[in-house]
Amino acid sequence: MGIIFNEKSGEFHLYNENISYLMKILRNGQIGQLYFGSRIPQKEHYDYLLENAYRPMSAYVYENEYSFSLEHLKQEYPSYGSSDFRMPAFTLKQENGSSVTAFQYVSHKIYAGKPVLSGLPATYTEKEDEADTLEILLRDELLGTEMTLIYTIFNQENAVARSVRFENRGEVSCQLDTAMSLCLDLPDADYEWVQFSGAWARERYVKNRMLQQGIQSVGSTRGSSGHMHNPFVVLKRPAADEFQGEVMGFSLVYSGNFLAQAEVDTYNVTRMMMGIHPLGFSWCLEPGESFQTPEAVIVYSKEGMNGMSQTFHKLYRTRLARGEWRDKERPVLLNNWEATYFNFDEEKLVQIAKTAKEDGVELFVLDDGWFSTRCGETSGLGDWWANTDRLPNGIKGLSERIEELGLKFGLWFELEMVNKDSELYRNHPDWIIHTPGRTASHGRKQYVLDFSRKEVVDYIFNLVAKILRESKVSYIKWDMNRSITECFSEGYGAKRQGEIFHRYILGVYDLYERLIAEFPHILFESCASGGGRFDAGMLYYAPQAWTSDDTDAVERVKIQYGTSYAYPLSSMGAHVSITPNHQLCRETPIKMRGDVACFGAFGYELDLAKLTAEERRVVRKQIEFVKQYRGMIHRGSFYRLQSPFENNISAWMVVSEDKKQAIVVYIKILNDVNCEFRRLHLKGLDENFCYHAVEDDVEKGDFFGSELMNIGMITSDASAGQALENGDLDICTDFWSKMVILKAE
Numbered sequence: 001m002g003i004i005f006n007e008k009s010g011e012f013h014l015y016n017e018n019i020s021y022l023m024k025i026l027r028n029g030q031i032g033q034l035y036f037g038s039r040i041p042q043k044e045h046y047d048y049l050l051e052n053a054y055r056p057m058s059a060y061v062y063e064n065e066y067s068f069s070l071e072h073l074k075q076e077y078p079s080y081g082s083s084d085f086r087m088p089a090f091t092l093k094q095e096n097g098s099s100v101t102a103f104q105y106v107s108h109k110i111y112a113g114k115p116v117l118s119g120l121p122a123t124y125t126e127k128e129d130e131a132d133t134l135e136i137l138l139r140d141e142l143l144g145t146e147m148t149l150i151y152t153i154f155n156q157e158n159a160v161a162r163s164v165r166f167e168n169r170g171e172v173s174c175q176l177d178t179a180m181s182l183c184l185d186l187p188d189a190d191y192e193w194v195q196f197s198g199a200w201a202r203e204r205y206v207k208n209r210m211l212q213q214g215i216q217s218v219g220s221t222r223g224s225s226g227h228m229h230n231p232f233v234v235l236k237r238p239a240a241d242e243f244q245g246e247v248m249g250f251s252l253v254y255s256g257n258f259l260a261q262a263e264v265d266t267y268n269v270t271r272m273m274m275g276i277h278p279l280g281f282s283w284c285l286e287p288g289e290s291f292q293t294p295e296a297v298i299v300y301s302k303e304g305m306n307g308m309s310q311t312f313h314k315l316y317r318t319r320l321a322r323g324e325w326r327d328k329e330r331p332v333l334l335n336n337w338e339a340t341y342f343n344f345d346e347e348k349l350v351q352i353a354k355t356a357k358e359d360g361v362e363l364f365v366l367d368d369g370w371f372s373t374r375c376g377e378t379s380g381l382g383d384w385w386a387n388t389d390r391l392p393n394g395i396k397g398l399s400e401r402i403e404e405l406g407l408k409f410g411l412w413f414e415l416e417m418v419n420k421d422s423e424l425y426r427n428h429p430d431w432i433i434h435t436p437g438r439t440a441s442h443g444r445k446q447y448v449l450d451f452s453r454k455e456v457v458d459y460i461f462n463l464v465a466k467i468l469r470e471s472k473v474s475y476i477k478w479d480m481n482r483s484i485t486e487c488f489s490e491g492y493g494a495k496r497q498g499e500i501f502h503r504y505i506l507g508v509y510d511l512y513e514r515l516i517a518e519f520p521h522i523l524f525e526s527c528a529s530g531g532g533r534f535d536a537g538m539l540y541y542a543p544q545a546w547t548s549d550d551t552d553a554v555e556r557v558k559i560q561y562g563t564s565y566a567y568p569l570s571s572m573g574a575h576v577s578i579t580p581n582h583q584l585c586r587e588t589p590i591k592m593r594g595d596v597a598c599f600g601a602f603g604y605e606l607d608l609a610k611l612t613a614e615e616r617r618v619v620r621k622q623i624e625f626v627k628q629y630r631g632m633i634h635r636g637s638f639y640r641l642q643s644p645f646e647n648n649i650s651a652w653m654v655v656s657e658d659k660k661q662a663i664v665v666y667i668k669i670l671n672d673v674n675c676e677f678r679r680l681h682l683k684g685l686d687e688n689f690c691y692h693a694v695e696d697d698v699e700k701g702d703f704f705g706s707e708l709m710n711i712g713m714i715t716s717d718a719s720a721g722q723a724l725e726n727g728d729l730d731i732c733t734d735f736w737s738k739m740v741i742l743k744a745e
């Protein structure tokens, strides 16, 4: 396990039990990529992997020879402007206007553990022997600028984390216009590109296409990672599926503008890149200044998509999420948003909380509308003090009343935003992101505070900290409901305007960090109009995120399924809401809503008093179930069994760490008539364990793991016609789900 440098061949070999990552110092001093994949042996050299041959129309670096063209070389961090005509990993503009560079290997260091990236989220180690790190220092002699390529290979997980640091050690300033976090040149293009894309209320739908010659990419230029595309993509072999085959997942640990791109060149070499989106980005490096890119994580799996996801889940749940709440069981919460929207007062909230307590809820969350003049979307944002007309005892008084009921209290904030109708805006109109002389576009009647400026972040910190210091707040929902437009900061000069998007997100991270440091007991849930900033960067600060504003159970099957490719179940805020559903008016049974939501950080988004007695009975059972199994669901191995993007019937399961328990959920969207015989092949069980199966409280008998995995679980159900004849209306509905609990002695 570790990192080897072979001085003679100039090769670096990063490896653990299952994977190898091989690089070489090239003749021109740049770093070449030789191999990434399943573990291969350490050899004297792997020179045969340098497939550098003469090709017409290419350009060659050394005079009088036709065997060294950057166009043909697979590289680790390719530059712009020499003999490689593909997209570069970075561009550095110099005083004379040129962006041509020549970074060459200077030295390297190898050490146990993993460095912290100051001000940025990143995976971490708890013990040094969990990972090894390689830092390769390169220098452009003409400029004096240095670049450090940073690689960490984890020993237990088939994952490599990468980032790059630039440092201007020269005499004059230069400017980064592109600075990717990772670049990986792969020797062929026989991959399906899988992206997780959608929109508000349909986040992270799974979309596949074969790679083709040319560029394919997803990204965000909105200031946040966004609903439209996730900073996570997969390259999978066409024959790979959920359970077998070669798959690589690429995840950016960042919450701002991003680009994920695969360029297939004329020789079918695939250049995969990921990092801050170059559009709207530049970073001025004065002498002595440095720039650190965000981290990107690559996971390699030979066990298909599920294998990849399980690696991400474990890594992100245990070595990205931090703090007191990382390993703690998450409270069952009830959020008042869909129960009241802006229409509430203290008594109404206490009533809702009381009912919630009766049914077993543990945390009551007060959403938008509790502060200043905020009784609708148009005013109050930025003025973080309680509206005492609605809450005569303030947040302090309300939180104490909620705690007296035996519940914990949580509070909503949208700290990055301001309404023009607010004291904050009236006092500091220059504190919003806007371009002087241009119209500032609004989103939901609100404007984005200029978090690139420390004084703005300080101001907000002081307001929030005051409330948190005097009240009993155990949870914060940190919302963010618009994109950044007319990006410009009055706090910086012309040269620095390309830095504002990134400086903004650094400001967000800084505020999180300061709040976490002073209030470590608070559980943070991030949110951005639902799942508009559901990314690995956020998980470093908030171990859970509101997955989507869409709480319809049918839609949630897809959204949670898509989200699960990278992110652990413990990170997915998942609530049961009222029907007809507020987003798409669909009626689904409360059982199905619960069966889907309990595979996340579980809660309710309604006033339980509005439910029927029978629904309340189901709710109580759901809560009991979640309390009993949430630890196992969050820590166990998650298997996607049948995709809602391909089937009317979708299924997934979780297997406990010791394999003695498993929970399977099976969801039929639309009922069907006289259907085929069906079996569901389970995964991850111990072949030799005998599992006792209980399906929705009905004993189903005992089955060996090998039976359930090889033969499958029989899931044929009566068709619509038969069910009607038998009078068994329960199994004759659309939007139907069942849950099977398996236990071995």
Ligand code: DGJ
Binding pocket: 337, 367, 368, 412, 479, 481, 527, 528, 529, 530, 546, 548, 549
């Ligand atoms: C958007 C969030 O996604 C909702 O859950 C809710 O908190 C509203 N904002 C409140 O304005």
